[in-house]
Amino acid sequence: MTAPGPVLRSLVDPFHPHPYRVVARRRETSDTVTLRLCPATDPYLPGSPGQFMMLTAFGIGEVPISLSRVPDRSGMLEHTIRAVGSVTRHLVALRPGDWVGVRGPFGTGWPLDLARGRDVLLVAGGLGFAPLRSALEAILERRQDYRRVTVLLGARTPSDVLYRQILPRWQRRNDVDLRVTVDRPDERWRGQVGVVPQLVSQVAPSFEPTETVAFICGPDVMMRFTVRELQRHGVSDDRIFLSLERNMQCGVGLCGHCQLGPFFLCKDGPVLPYSRLMPFYEVREL
Amino acid sequence: MARGSVVIESAHLRTLILTLQREGYQVIGPTVRDGSIVYAELSSDGDLPVGWTDEQEAGHYRLRRRDDQAVFGYAVGPHSWKRFLLPSPFVLWRARRTADGVLEETPPADAPRYAFLGVRSCDLHAIRVLDRIVLAGTAVDPIYAHRREQAFIVTVQCANFAPRTCFCVSMGTGPRATAGYDLALTELLEPGAHRFVVEIGSERGANLLAHVPHRPARAADLRAAEQAIARTATQMGRRLDTNGLKAALYANLEHPRWNDVAERCLTCGNCTMVCPTCFCFSVEDRTDLSGNVTERVRQFDVCFTTAFTYTAGTSHRHSARARYRQWVLHKLATWVDQFGTFGCVGCGRCITWCPVGIDITEEAAVLSSRRGAGAEDT
Amino acid sequence: MNESSPEHALRMHPFTADLNDEQLSELARLARVAVYEPNEYLLREGDPATAFYLIVSGLVSIEVFVPGHGARPLQTVEGGSAVGWSWILAPSRWEFDARALERTTALVLDGERLRQLFVRDCCLGLRLVQRLLFIVAERLKAARLQLLDLYGPPRELP
Known part of the structure; x- marks a missing residue:
């Protein structure tokens, strides 16, 4: 895997995605994959069950995807994504090493x-x-x-x-x-x-x-x-x-x-x- | 809170503008463009709509010559201040894909220092409504925050025109502005005497006035100003009864009137674009031809489109009825639950600029009447 | 009363559990306990519909045979529910197959005698037919939902 790219951003700005890398990709069904994502820089984003992230496919756009596995101690997390529109089609096609922008976590979790x-x-x-x-x-x-x-x-x-x-x-x-x-x-x-x-x-x-x-x-x-x-x-x-x-x-x-x-x-x-x-x-x- | 009042002669409006410019403000104010009075950058007082008024009714707007030299003798036009506080389109960030990652190249924040000249009481309330949404929520929008913090506000009290589509009196948002401005002008048009009573609303306002020739306001000036504003209130062309409105709308989500409006509504979204509080935006990623540089652009969105609720291959609000209902329900009911205030300030723009003349005051009156749940009068 | 007696099974089954002793023994007289091994048929399409099956435990597949494709399962029925209602509209034949997917225990009630009992004791008849109608309605509701293909690929707007 190539070295993570540096990203300049303000932590207080809610509109800027954090850089993550795909580290594993598992096909679930004919149109659905699970991506394991790893933060490319510190600090990593937290998250609890039921919350969602906004995932950016570079140059295509951003979609909300719920956390199927919450971040572990190294910030590694998982999203299960179904290819439905243009952004999800691109996310589903990503391979290990590819860049993903992540914002979040957002919303309420399961009580x-x-x-x-x-x-x-x-x-x-x-x-x-x-x-x-x-x-x-x-x-x-x-x-x-x-x-x-x-x-x-x-x-x-x-x-x-x-x-x-x-x-x-x-x-x-x-x-x-x-x-x-x-x-x-x-x-x-x-x-x-x-x-x-x-x-x-x-x-x-x-x-x-x-x-x-x-x-x-x-x-x-x-x-x-x-x-x-x-x-x-x-x-x-x-x-x-x-x-x-x-x-x-x-x-x-x-x-x-x-x-x-x-x-x-x-x-x-x-x-x-x-x-x-x-x-x-x-x-x-x- | 007023900190005293002074009087300036109409000729010194020019000095006021010049002083603001000298202080580094970009002065935004009313000017005639394409047959309407819009808000744009003013180079001098010569850009102001002197001697013009507007004639407004549901679905109708015309500029007319006045027989005097009033500077602010018109109601509100199609623009509101949100176009400066929430610039649209706006590039949130720009990024480049390189061999070893993605490098963000966000353009430096260059929030302009605005001075808004001619902010009506309804629009002052609209800005306060936006403050609650954008500054007081779970997340603060930094783009709005920077502009808002710096903005110098010169209010103009409503006088000297016939407020046909306005209903600020019933919304409790006008016509008199009582707070939230740096300076508030009331234009006095008397034979041979054209001057402004200036209420000072802030330290910043007081400091600015030091550079503008003025004299203390006399009781007669203040009385004349109050009378002019009071006349506007009595001439108000519309009213919206807000008593029990939220509950009534919640109870009437299946009122037959929604179908009736849907028959007329073109779902063009004009109402959302002229509304001074409509804040919804969409984001879009745009890429250059190489595919290696992308920017995320945010722009105002319109809840009257089916795309607005498009999710995973389907739209949640297909019918025109549902989309109109969303807008009115938001303005007059759900907004109250979300932000503790109505999303409507009674400016009347949506009535004037609706191409088929749908009148929110009329619709709200019917929709909140006790014949919901599909019941027909017998 | 022994553990595998029809009366005990009737007392334990949600369909009949709240009936009184007299009613239970009346029903027990026209019931037998049957055990079906995996792939064994409880009833087959086209055969005379002569019994009512209260599933005690196991898993039963309601299916239809499609030439060239074999058995197409439509719905499955677990212990605690019932299979077969054609007997009530006698004389009639089964419309579908019911096959055990797992080892299945069922109470098999004689349809003819059950109908006679319902005529004699209309109150009991109405109660049990109401329960059967509930099961029929549940299964119809499920079939309708299945028709919707809820998890299918979303259709894009034109």
Whole structure:
């Protein structure tokens, strides 16, 4: 790897990206990769599960991407990126040694404090597993702080399930109940077929609704139906947390794009309790 | 807070401008350009719109000759001060890709020292609204902060024109400016006597006046000034009832009137561009032909486009109804939750410059009326 | 009452757990416990629909056979739920296959006798048909969501 390039910037200026290098690239699915990024200069950026970074592809633009692994002691972090638009297509194509601009961390994280001492239910749909992975890792690191830990994953096909290399390691643990369901199985799939909200009913008998904290991330429709399932089983709205996706450009509540009602999802979100989101989240096109 | 008042003769407006220039300020003020009164750099008092007024109505703006020599005898034009405080487009940074990395070559910060001449009370409030957003939030915008800190503000109290699309009285933002300026002028037009009562709002304002010939204000001057401003208040062409407005709009997110406005709204975004508080911006990376030099440019964005909410292949606000609703809801409801104030200062620009004459005061009145949730009158 | 008796299984299954003793023993008389090995069919498309399956444990795939592609799983059903409702609309045949993916234990209730019981005891009949309708509605909802292809590649605006 070449020496990191020097970068002159002001630390107080929220608009300037920090230089990072791609150190590893892992293909997750046909259109999704996970990039491991390493800071090219000191100091590195912090970050907690559920927060996001703004990633710059040189000369192309900038996009918000949640932390799938939070920075370790050397500042190394991971992002799982799906090629959807021009910037993400370029990010997905990066190779080890390539430059990435990083700003952040931005937004609210998953409320792990609230989850401590309670049953935790993580529900992810598709790429929504990325921000929940960092939460899962934080929980497993201090497993004894939590009661039942349940992870429900939905994916389009078996080959669209993220983090398949490490999934078996989590599945083998007897202190985590991890269930995967797919919409369209292939010939080799021996697991569940169906949508992720259905799994809530399956696991509901194993958690105590009044002592459960749920973190949900996935497409809006999947989150809506999952919330309803959780409500039906008695989980209260202020213990159901959603991570929302919107157009985010500045990350600090100045550019105005990510508004949902009174919220700037880049700083008031992306993780918010359903109790606060409720009056606005289900209003169409708000 | 006024620190006393003096009177200057109209001829000394020139001295005021010259003094500001000598102090190193770039003086921005009203001038006639392309059939409207805009804000631009003034080289001297000769650039001011002397003897002009504007005729405004919903979707209508015309300049007219006055039969006097009033300097500030017009309401507000299409420009507001945000174009100087939040310059657009603005290069946030520039960087070059080299063999061993990416080198940032951000241009040196060269925030100009502005003196704003002719800031109306509504616009003074608009600047205060921007201060709350850009200076008091989780992150401070350094571009705005530098310009704002240095800006010298000469307010002009509203007098001597018919405020047809204005509604500052009902918004509590005018027509009289009471704070936030360095100097505040009230133009007095009397037969054979053309002068300005000058309220001193800051130490800086007082120091500047030392270079401009003046005399102490007499009670009669002050009375004449108050009367002129009071006349503007009584002539106000519009009003917006803010009592319970936020709650009413939140309750009426599915009001049938949104569909009705959407039928008329062209989603052109003129309202956002003339609005003195609309602050939304987008960023865009631009690259030279080699692909090795790139710059990130920030410019005002418009919530009336579908691109505004474009995320991962889709737009969250497809319908015109949703986009108009976002704008009005933001100005009059969500803004209050976000920043503790309305996003509207009653300047009336959005009414005047809407090509189809949509009137926010009229829409807000209907939209906050108790027939939301799709209920029709029977 | 032994652990693998129909009555015990009925008492433990969420579909019937809250019924009274009399109702449970009535149902137990027309039920048997069956165990299916992986890949064994509980029921097959085209066969007469004569039973109702309460899944006790395991995993069952509802599927359709597509010539040239083999079995296409559509949805899976876990322990605690139920499979098969065509019996209620007798005489009828199964519309899909149900195949065990794992070793599966099910309570198999005789459809004909269940219908007769529902006619005799309409209150019980309505209660259980309501529960069945709930399962049908859940499965329809899930099928609708699956149709949306929620995690598919986003479509770019034109």
